[in-house]
Amino acid sequence: MAKFLKKLQEIRENPSIKKKIVFTLVMLAVYRLLVFIPVPFVDISILMSKTISTGDSGIGYFIMLL
Secondary structure, three states: OHHHHHHHHHHHHOHHHHHHHHHHHHHHHHHHHHOOOOOOOOOHHHHHHHHHHHOOOHHHHHHHHO
């Protein structure tokens, strides 16, 4: 446990890593907020029916994010 806390302290003191972590968290927050804005001219019910008919595909996993 002490090793873990020491590593966290090193990360907190390193400005380069701290800047990268803050940037990542901000981008994640922006993404999570933008998810709730609907895409114009896209009918979700039609998109969902197409996804269900194709089965397990890449687009199916993408739709799960919506």
